[in-house]
Amino acid sequence: MHRSPNAARRRLVVAAGSAALGAGVWRPAFAQANEFKIGFFIALSGPAALFGPTQRACADLAAERINKAGGILGKPVRLIFADAGGPPAETAKSAVRLMLEDKVDLFIGSHDSATREANIATIKARTPYIYSPVYEGGECSPNVFCLGETPPQQAQPAIEFLAKEKKAKTFHLIGDDYVWPRKVNEQVKKFVAAAGGKVVGEEYVPFGAPNKFEEAVTRIKGARPDAVVATLVGADNVNFNRTFAGFGLDKSIARVSLLLEENTLLGIGAENSGNLYSCMGYFANSPSEGAKAFKAAYLAKYGDKAPQLATIGADCYSALNLAKALFDKAGSADAKKLAAASEGLPFDSASGRVTMHGRQVDKDMYLATCKGTQFEVIETIKGVKSGTACRA
Amino acid sequence: MDPASFVAPALNALFGIASLAIVALGLAVVLGLLGVLNLAHGELVMVGAYCAYVAQSQGWPYLAAVPLALALCALLGWSVERWLVRPLYQRPFDTLVLTWGLSLLLRKSAEAIFGLGYKSLTEPIGGTLEVLGTSYPRYRLLLIATAAVVLGALFAWYRRSRTGTRIQAMVGNPDLARALGLPVRRYASATFVAGTCLAGLAGVLIAPLVPVQPFMGLDYILMSFFVLVVGGLGSLAGLSTGSALIGGVNSAVSALSDSTGGYLSVLVIAILFLWLRPRGIHAR
Numbered sequence: 001m002h003r004s005p006n007a008a009r010r011r012l013v014v015a016a017g018s019a020a021l022g023a024g025v026w027r028p029a030f031a032q033a034n035e036f037k038i039g040f041f042i043a044l045s046g047p048a049a050l051f052g053p054t055q056r057a058c059a060d061l062a063a064e065r066i067n068k069a070g071g072i073l074g075k076p077v078r079l080i081f082a083d084a085g086g087p088p089a090e091t092a093k094s095a096v097r098l099m100l101e102d103k104v105d106l107f108i109g110s111h112d113s114a115t116r117e118a119n120i121a122t123i124k125a126r127t128p129y130i131y132s133p134v135y136e137g138g139e140c141s142p143n144v145f146c147l148g149e150t151p152p153q154q155a156q157p158a159i160e161f162l163a164k165e166k167k168a169k170t171f172h173l174i175g176d177d178y179v180w181p182r183k184v185n186e187q188v189k190k191f192v193a194a195a196g197g198k199v200v201g202e203e204y205v206p207f208g209a210p211n212k213f214e215e216a217v218t219r220i221k222g223a224r225p226d227a228v229v230a231t232l233v234g235a236d237n238v239n240f241n242r243t244f245a246g247f248g249l250d251k252s253i254a255r256v257s258l259l260l261e262e263n264t265l266l267g268i269g270a271e272n273s274g275n276l277y278s279c280m281g282y283f284a285n286s287p288s289e290g291a292k293a294f295k296a297a298y299l300a301k302y303g304d305k306a307p308q309l310a311t312i313g314a315d316c317y318s319a320l321n322l323a324k325a326l327f328d329k330a331g332s333a334d335a336k337k338l339a340a341a342s343e344g345l346p347f348d349s350a351s352g353r354v355t356m357h358g359r360q361v362d363k364d365m366y367l368a369t370c371k372g373t374q375f376e377v378i379e380t381i382k383g384v385k386s387g388t389a390c391r392a
Numbered sequence: 393m394d395p396a397s398f399v400a401p402a403l404n405a406l407f408g409i410a411s412l413a414i415v416a417l418g419l420a421v422v423l424g425l426l427g428v429l430n431l432a433h434g435e436l437v438m439v440g441a442y443c444a445y446v447a448q449s450q451g452w453p454y455l456a457a458v459p460l461a462l463a464l465c466a467l468l469g470w471s472v473e474r475w476l477v478r479p480l481y482q483r484p485f486d487t488l489v490l491t492w493g494l495s496l497l498l499r500k501s502a503e504a505i506f507g508l509g510y511k512s513l514t515e516p517i518g519g520t521l522e523v524l525g526t527s528y529p530r531y532r533l534l535l536i537a538t539a540a541v542v543l544g545a546l547f548a549w550y551r552r553s554r555t556g557t558r559i560q561a562m563v564g565n566p567d568l569a570r571a572l573g574l575p576v577r578r579y580a581s582a583t584f585v586a587g588t589c590l591a592g593l594a595g596v597l598i599a600p601l602v603p604v605q606p607f608m609g610l611d612y613i614l615m616s617f618f619v620l621v622v623g624g625l626g627s628l629a630g631l632s633t634g635s636a637l638i639g640g641v642n643s644a645v646s647a648l649s650d651s652t653g654g655y656l657s658v659l660v661i662a663i664l665f666l667w668l669r670p671r672g673i674h675a676r
Contacts, residue, residue, distance in 0.1 A: 046607075047508070047605070047607045049508055050508040050509060050510075050605075052508075177652060203650045203651070204650065204651075204652060205650070205651040205652065206651060206652045206655045206656075209651075209655045210610075210611035210612070210614065210615055211651055211655075212408065212651075213651075214404040214407060214408070214532075214643070215401070215404055215643060215646035215647040215651065215654070216646070216650075216651065218400045218401060218404055218647065219647070221400070222397070222400075235510065235602075235603050235605065235607075235608075238510055238512070238602075238603040239602060239603060242512070242601065242602070242603075243601075246515065246529040246531070246532070246601070247520065247527075247528075247529055248519070248520045248527060248529075263509055263510065264510070266509060266510055266511075266512065267509070267510025267511070267512050267603040267605075268512060269512030269513075269514065271514055271515075271518065272512075308509070
């Protein structure tokens with residue numbers, strides 16, 4: 001999922017600063033013994049901190065509702081937020097602290113895939129771990145439960161739409177150079193071939209570098225593909241799409257971006273968002289009853305000044321609901337019992353009722369077109385399978 | 393091959409060089425003439441970009457952002473020089489820590505005022521223009537022209553004007569210049585302010601092309617620093633050569649292979665220069 005651009009250089013500059021600030025873990029003064037403690041990784045620093053306020057607000061909303069309904073395993077839930085906005089190794093260090101000092105019962109992470117891999121290698125299945133955002137699929141490590149949209153859910157419908165409705169035959173792929181875009185594009189190529197199309201270009205930009213896109217856009221202009229599939233994140237995504245439209249390509253070439261949510265679209269801007277599509281399990285204006293109810297509860301709690309709702313953030317709400325359903329059904333924190341309980345488990349996500357299978361989530365997907373800086377859902381695809389089936 | 397197919401890559405290279413030169417200019421002035429490596433330079437570019445955002449969101453004409461950015465950056469530059477940098481001249485490491493702290497403060501201030509979200513600006517001159525058989529975005533062409541004019545004017549002024557000569561005297565030997573009765577302190581202050589104003593101006597120029605956000609400055613400080621490492625300090629010739637080499641190679645390699653190759657070559661060039669020729673091409 002979202003990985004902060006410029007991270008590498010920022011690490012250098014910020015290293016001294018974070019050392020001075022000490023641990024990236026927020027620890028309230030009073031701790032109670034009889035609590036269900038959740039180590040919650042969100043972005044508190046770095047450019048991904050843009051999502052931090054929404055992540056926190058959504059998590060707090062879910063925790064409040066769960067506590068009103070009797071907590072998890074009969075114990076009140078306490079969230080201990082930790083920063084996942086820095087380098088993966090730093091986040092993994094916080095995970096160790098949360099395990100040893102706070103003795104958390106569960107981890108929830110809303111962060112990029114590189115950080116997930118570092119966390120899993122550190123936690124080593126000793127504590128259950130729910131990974132919530134959109135990702136590349138295929139994560140089957142023990143005691144890990146994934147919520148996010150996988151390529152079969154996200155990329156496949158988007159490519160079928162481009163091939164069918166936009167008559168796209170040739171595709172150009174552009175992404176940031178790290179695990180999520182590369183693994184997603186491996187599958188994108190299969191979907192393109194299955195739809196009778198052809199990938200005519202594939203390129204990656206260095207992750208965390210001050211990227212400019214004039215050369216890439218000129219290359220695309222010369223190759224004249226019918227469609228572009230972007231796995232760029234954050235500011236790179238904004239930059240690419242602005243440059244693309246600036247060169248006037250938005251009129252003739254369709255674009256689908258695989259991590260395009262409300263904040264990124266605001267950056268891209270109304271005059272650059274023509275012919276641009278996104279396929280997600282959640283949009284702030286998703287037409288589902290579940291999404292409407294979630295949004296109403298969110299606005300009722302936080303009012304008009306509430307942080308912008310988006311898929312990153314809404315995933316935190318879903319993750320906590322999964323935690324309650326999962327632990328209460330298993331009746332304990334035992335890894336085997338949790339895995340067994342997870343199979344076929346229904347729970348309420350931010351978009352409505354979904355079901356967990358193979359420790360992944362089957363869900364409804366929404367294909368949206370950009371109208372200015374708003375998403376307009378043009379197609380709802382019901383009950384799309386994750387394509388990843390981990391053994392219980 | 394069709395000659396028109398070379399036009400777009402050439403314009404891309406030119407745009408890369410021009411945007412790099414205009415962004416690095418302020419840093420070059422402050423570092424080259426005063427010996428202060430202003431790590432908050434990128435954040436001053438950011439301040440300029442937010443000025444453009446404010447001007448546009450208020451419905452003012454785009455050019456109104458220029459005086460706004462100049463005034464704000466002049467005020468910032470003057471106060472920082474007067475109270476923070478002045479006691480620290482000749483102490484390069486201390487100024488480094490100082491300006492680094494300043495960059496954090498500016499970034500956090502922007503975050504407090506505008507939030508972390510991306511702000512998008514409309515290009516004041518949108519659309520594309522037909523250039524030798526290929527269409528190129530108008531605003532990028534305007535930026536290339538503006539950068540050339542600003543650099544040219546500054547070069548001519550610095551070479552020909554009396555003040556330019558006096559600043560050269562101050563840079564060459566501050567003690568002697570002071571002994572000759574030159575107001576060295578005032579010149580140093582004015583030079584610092586000029587550097588921060590140029591950073592603000594660069595921010596106004598690039599704002600419509602990039603996402604405006606508190607972290608954007610980090611993108612510019614590093615590339616600007618590379619330009620100065622390669623070109624050498626203290627002369628506009630150094631700035632131009634550095635921008636041409638860094639921007640040109642980045643653009644050419646990005647066009648021929650990909651952006652990773654482009655960025656890699658920039659890093660290799662910067663490392664080679666730091667290692668083998670640390671004073672740059674135009675060593676003073």
